[in-house]
Amino acid sequence: MLHLLLIQCPDERGLVYKVTGVLYGLGLNIVRNSEFVERDDHVFFMRTEFECAEAVVPAALLPELHAALPPSATISLGNLHRPKEVVLLVTKEHHCLSELLVRHAFGELNATIRAVISNHEVLRELTEKFNIPFHYLPHAGRSREAHEAEVLALLASYQPELVVLAKYMRILSPEFVAPYANRLINIHHSFLPAFVGASPYAQAYARGVKIIGATAHFVNEQLDQGPIIAQSVIPIDHTQSAHEMAQAGRDVEKIVLARALKLVLDEQVFVHRNKTIIFD
Amino acid sequence: MLHLLLIQCPDERGLVYKVTGVLYGLGLNIVRNSEFVERDDHVFFMRTEFECAEAVVPAALLPELHAALPPSATISLGNLHRPKEVVLLVTKEHHCLSELLVRHAFGELNATIRAVISNHEVLRELTEKFNIPFHYLPHAGRSREAHEAEVLALLASYQPELVVLAKYMRILSPEFVAPYANRLINIHHSFLPAFVGASPYAQAYARGVKIIGATAHFVNEQLDQGPIIAQSVIPIDHTQSAHEMAQAGRDVEKIVLARALKLVLDEQVFVHRNKTIIFD
Amino acid sequence: MLHLLLIQCPDERGLVYKVTGVLYGLGLNIVRNSEFVERDDHVFFMRTEFECAEAVVPAALLPELHAALPPSATISLGNLHRPKEVVLLVTKEHHCLSELLVRHAFGELNATIRAVISNHEVLRELTEKFNIPFHYLPHAGRSREAHEAEVLALLASYQPELVVLAKYMRILSPEFVAPYANRLINIHHSFLPAFVGASPYAQAYARGVKIIGATAHFVNEQLDQGPIIAQSVIPIDHTQSAHEMAQAGRDVEKIVLARALKLVLDEQVFVHRNKTIIFD
Amino acid sequence: MLHLLLIQCPDERGLVYKVTGVLYGLGLNIVRNSEFVERDDHVFFMRTEFECAEAVVPAALLPELHAALPPSATISLGNLHRPKEVVLLVTKEHHCLSELLVRHAFGELNATIRAVISNHEVLRELTEKFNIPFHYLPHAGRSREAHEAEVLALLASYQPELVVLAKYMRILSPEFVAPYANRLINIHHSFLPAFVGASPYAQAYARGVKIIGATAHFVNEQLDQGPIIAQSVIPIDHTQSAHEMAQAGRDVEKIVLARALKLVLDEQVFVHRNKTIIFD
Known part of the structure; x- marks a missing residue:
């Protein structure tokens, strides 16, 4: 054992x-x-x-x-034998969610995905194909505080050990983040700290960079500032529009997120101040 | 022909x-x-x-x-058969300079290096090994304006088609840059736009990134904002100090600079607004 | 248009x-x-x-x-607007199949997956989740010729423009391959031409390489010798067993296969003798 | 200490x-x-x-x-403070030699380069710029045995702790290799085990691969079969001739060789059977 x-x-x-x-x-x-x-x-x-x-x-x-x-x-x-309990938060993009659902379905994640929570209905069909409960908590017509309170309450009912933001396109308040310190993983669609904030591919296109990337990190109280777990990049060129960069970037995002999640599930990641120490 | x-x-x-x-x-x-x-x-x-x-x-x-x-x-x-006339500006670090001097000595650059100009004496010996004139123009005790005027005057005497900042650690004024629009190439020791400005490796260490890089770009009036020609990256981990990152980064810097310079010498680079179009 | x-x-x-x-x-x-x-x-x-x-x-x-x-x-x-008709052949490994099924389900492949054919039942459940017909054609107890004839007959009933071997672990005879010249894509789990043939990860482990990879190629009459469409690699080290290399390699395989398939579907690939010319 | x-x-x-x-x-x-x-x-x-x-x-x-x-x-x-004694063997290509000479000149190798031995005169000028003894031992008109005996005798006079084949284009006999077991480092211009033997870039061109690489390894009695220390790769495409691949590959070769040599000089490499264990 x-x-x-x-x-x-x-x-x-x-x-x-x-x-x-x-x-x-x-x-x-x-x-x-x-x-x-x-x-x-x-x-x-x-x-x-x-x-x-x-x-x-x-x-x-x-x-x-x-x-x-x-x-x-x-x-x-x-x-190392006990799967961790995980809840996923998503919005509309499917690539990170499908990556995790498929790995989960074939026993490749040392985790049990208890539920998927979303502020849109788009990914219900995909989620339910894999027999995972899908909760739709729309943010429209609610204050940020009210919506976050709903999500937190639902999360609490699952008592997850880890929460994964698998392309959850809402900015989280420090109050939301606090109870999940070092247990809340986000995938950011840029090579941080380049292009923090919204629309990183549009920013990358505007700046004319030759490489784009993705960053999986723990979320802390400041947007995109938490400890980085994994990063990866791909080359691009002037022929690609911001939209095409986003398409190409998705392959990087989902692999980086899956890799970071595996490191955390296998308890290979220590956090010290704002950095990770990774024993892989 | x-x-x-x-x-x-x-x-x-x-x-x-x-x-x-x-x-x-x-x-x-x-x-x-x-x-x-x-x-x-x-x-x-x-x-x-x-x-x-x-x-x-x-x-x-x-x-x-x-x-x-x-x-x-x-x-x-x-x-494409006529070598372009080039002048290099350097400070103390040798790796980019030696890379270009060696390639030049063996006929691998479609260029004639006319001179090396530096604000320190450190790289004189290396430069003169390769029979290239070395000019020492110290900045100590001079105003920025006076020093830049001296460098510009010396540059003008060579009428270079291209000027390469091969780790020249002085910030250039818009007045210096203006006459060399799209003819002044810099190597920045980070994956821009991450870590603009001074000490990018110290910044990368502090942020705990998992990848570092280098960016060769044309210099325009804003520091580190000009059109990007080439970028490359290498993975790093938590065991590396800022000093070790800088060591590892040098291998990337010199190859990226050499690659960018080759693209420009072979006239494979168009500039449009703040971006490059590269036909390679 | x-x-x-x-x-x-x-x-x-x-x-x-x-x-x-x-x-x-x-x-x-x-x-x-x-x-x-x-x-x-x-x-x-x-x-x-x-x-x-x-x-x-x-x-x-x-x-x-x-x-x-x-x-x-x-x-x-x-x-470019008309999706191509594709049939997938698989054996037991799910990663390439799920990658293609998910992309297909979300309209990211310029293709219609008409059917999945397998010599095992393992991937039926996954395939049917996505409402794609799954055909089980076991090879056990049949001669190679008889089994190939069955698969060819079934394929012919779909008249696919492309056939994708998405980890189909059977060696195909020249007779099988001939009618699908330049229309049959395979993913090989090594950086060809290193480690041709069976068990490339075991071979890579035995040889102690520091990088492993995957190769998507058209299949011709000689095993693993057809025109290469796309390749990618990842670093590995001495701590990884052949089994762990295989795990890590799967992420590369599925992305390389998806990328190659996209190039072929978008008609960006010419074949000349044993090589591809790729306009991307 | x-x-x-x-x-x-x-x-x-x-x-x-x-x-x-x-x-x-x-x-x-x-x-x-x-x-x-x-x-x-x-x-x-x-x-x-x-x-x-x-x-x-x-x-x-x-x-x-x-x-x-x-x-x-x-x-x-x-x-770790005592530099190791090293002798380099070269033929005509300068890129690996210059890489090591420059690093040595600036104190970046934990080594003393005692001499450079070559079967051609081409690299004498470069070597002597850096004040390193250069020995020309031509192979023309000598038997392989006689030439190897001369080189071995000269090597013995330096008693080097490490010998580096920095693009030495002669195949070495087992007798030559034996006294330098695990102390003889070669750079092979391909991603081994792809393209063993001569003219790997011509082989890579003929095969139409999309990635080329370089391998630094200890030399054992079988050509290109010794324990691998470091490897790296770069993407290529159909527009590059074998000659252009070789040009592009040189940047990879020299960096891989320098990295491997650093690992060995810092005693981070164990050899077990035909593999390396690397503590970096």
């Missing part, structure tokens, strides 16, 4: 020795181990996959680790 | 027919032909390589083309 | 002039024009998109073009 | 704990640590950068590590 240990704490000498000592003492076999020391703030990050003969890790593990590590250490045990 | 015809004019029906008709009538053989219609402003661009049995193109060519095309057409004849 | 003209003929002076002259004389407006001369065999290729006020192109167009061009010229008129 | 510890041994439980325990016990601070377990053969690899207050590591370090690890363990201590 494969287990996961995630540690974040102030850096000091001997941390790897102490952690591996606790595991060794309990007879747990390390399968994969990654460490990183962030040098600006002297923070130590460690991600360890270990095997345990029994299904349950020894009760002594967490107390022994806490005894060995600095008092402010964050230590968590994960289970 | 290979010649080059470049045309830019308002779009209208039959332009390709009319141009190729003039060439056919004069017995000139088209070797390579590219056209593009910019749809926002309805501008027609054409680049034609043609062969001519004699070393000189027929005297009738330009008058016949002017007669066939709209009155506002810009028509120019180029000679 | 947008029309398409495709020409392939021995190269000679004045071809562009003659073709554009015929179009100009008939009052047809060229929207986009591309030419290429293959220099080994001196073959001229031209692809022209033109507008015509009437829905039907003038009856004089083809005769006038034939009169103007060498007798051996191949001239064809296409209609 | 930064030191380097490299370990390779049969995998068993507790190896990280034991190694870090020895370092911790001696008061040595781990700065960077990477481990990998090769699962086919159950081999453990570890690369550890550690700091030591004194310039010299404690005499007890190696004995204690040997006592803690399996008897067959390979343990080596490196010094």
